[in-house]
Amino acid sequence: MIPFYTPERFTSAFLNRKKKNSQREQEVLVTAKRILDDIRENGDEALKKYVQQFDGTVPSNWEVTKEERKQAWDDVDPKTIAALQKAADNIRQFHQKQLPTSRTMELSDQIQSGQLYRPIERVGIYVPGGTASYPSTVLMNAIPAVLAGVQDVIMVSPARNGQPIKSVLLVAADIAGVQTIYKLGGVQAIAALAYGTETIEPVDKIVGPGNAYVAAAKSLVFGEVGIDMIAGPSEVAIIADETADPIFVAADLIAQAEHDKNARAFLFTNSPFLAEATKAELAKQCATLPRESIATAALEQHGATVQVNSIDQAFELVNKLAPEHLEIQLQDPMTYLGKVRNAGSVFLGSYTPEALGDYYAGPNHVLPTSGTAKFSSGLSVDDFLTKTTYLYYGKSALVEAAPHVTRIAEEEELSGHARAVQKRIDKRE
Ligand SMILES: NC(=O)c1ccc[n+]([C@@H]2O[C@H](COP(=O)([O-])OP(=O)(O)OC[C@H]3O[C@@H](n4cnc5c(N)ncnc54)[C@H](O)[C@@H]3O)[C@@H](O)[C@H]2O)c1
Ligand SMILES: N[C@H](CO)Cc1c[nH]c[nH+]1
Numbered sequence: 001m002i003p004f005y006t007p008e009r010f011t012s013a014f015l016n017r018k019k020k021n022s023q024r025e026q027e028v029l030v031t032a033k034r035i036l037d038d039i040r041e042n043g044d045e046a047l048k049k050y051v052q053q054f055d056g057t058v059p060s061n062w063e064v065t066k067e068e069r070k071q072a073w074d075d076v077d078p079k080t081i082a083a084l085q086k087a088a089d090n091i092r093q094f095h096q097k098q099l100p101t102s103r104t105m106e107l108s109d110q111i112q113s114g115q116l117y118r119p120i121e122r123v124g125i126y127v128p129g130g131t132a133s134y135p136s137t138v139l140m141n142a143i144p145a146v147l148a149g150v151q152d153v154i155m156v157s158p159a160r161n162g163q164p165i166k167s168v169l170l171v172a173a174d175i176a177g178v179q180t181i182y183k184l185g186g187v188q189a190i191a192a193l194a195y196g197t198e199t200i201e202p203v204d205k206i207v208g209p210g211n212a213y214v215a216a217a218k219s220l221v222f223g224e225v226g227i228d229m230i231a232g233p234s235e236v237a238i239i240a241d242e243t244a245d246p247i248f249v250a251a252d253l254i255a256q257a258e259h260d261k262n263a264r265a266f267l268f269t270n271s272p273f274l275a276e277a278t279k280a281e282l283a284k285q286c287a288t289l290p291r292e293s294i295a296t297a298a299l300e301q302h303g304a305t306v307q308v309n310s311i312d313q314a315f316e317l318v319n320k321l322a323p324e325h326l327e328i329q330l331q332d333p334m335t336y337l338g339k340v341r342n343a344g345s346v347f348l349g350s351y352t353p354e355a356l357g358d359y360y361a362g363p364n365h366v367l368p369t370s371g372t373a374k375f376s377s378g379l380s381v382d383d384f385l386t387k388t389t390y391l392y393y394g395k396s397a398l399v400e401a402a403p404h405v406t407r408i409a410e411e412e413e414l415s416g417h418a419r420a421v422q423k424r425i426d427k428r429e
């Protein structure tokens, strides 16, 4: 089960590793590039070829029809629909507060400047559909886009082996306000969104998580279109002391580990009792878990219980790790929030499991992984907006600024710049 680490061993095993593409990552990149290039060159014909190869059958229509979307509502249990609607309300409410307002700075009647926010026009949302389906991911990606004012929100998800896209994903798409849904997944979906084909219009930005092939394809089309981030395997770090309940701690480590054999789940504790009790509890809870083999593999290969000397040391290590999710299961958890420097999202107290945020509470679950929380943030309304600054100077304001502007231009030996100002001054005199 979960291996024990000293802080020193944890540091050398997880924090000091040089990032270098493994041979497998290189192979995935080569495959993704080959598929992208082919679809860019040969459009729908190549798209069909890869859909057939990787997803088993080519659907008769790429786009999910109105009838298929309507039928989905009859297929899904009304209790699931109600839960998704409530979750959507919470997510909407949280993200609504992120909406910025355009700013104007009026320094005088001669000088005005400001910043305009505008929605990106067309956004593609990737919703995974390989080993599991995630209606929560539809909500988390589409709701901020719709709130930002994106005109066309286009969702892609694979319809594999002749099976339709799961009805629950179609219902979630309706609840979130997705306009168009294409039955496409993997690298071929990213290619169609980025480059377009004869039948599919390209988008301006692609967001959403996916497997290694999807992540590689997103990294390769970046520049041609925008992307949100390159998502790695999901991860949680839990800081807990002797007051934490080992049943809750183990349950939350497992909730992360069941995602993927490469998922990472870490417990940092100063209590040897909690460490042992959690280990025993992990074995007990895994034994009855439907995804036991995935969770056990993740905990054994990518999990760790770190015996820290103090809670301060736990925060030091966690800030270096910059985990996607951080749970603080300590007494008076809110008092520790100020100690968090790097983390995608923080869950405070024993009654705030990460699962609450994954599905329901409001904050986004598309978060920076693999230490990237040091320089990036989770998905938000901001990801669907562009910022344009503007500037207005009247004549007398330019006259006042002119000597400074021309001085700097001369320093840079760009006399054309200096003249662009000076010509106006000369004409005035
Ligand atoms: N971070 C988050 O918010 C979040 C949320 C949900 C899911 N996820 C993650 O997303 C991932 C989903 O992965 P998935 O595989 O289930 O679904 P997916 O939709 O990402 O990938 C399925 C597609 O991969 C392609 N593919 C499979 N094998 C291939 C190969 N050998 N060569 C080329 N293409 C190939 C196929 O086209 C297939 O349609 C998981 O790792 C999951 O943990 C993350
Ligand atoms: N924990 C995942 C990555 O943040 C999100 C998710 C979706 N469904 C369940 N969990």
Ligand SMILES: [Zn+2]
Residues within 6 Å of the ligand: 255, 256, 259, 358
């Ligand atoms: Zn999850």
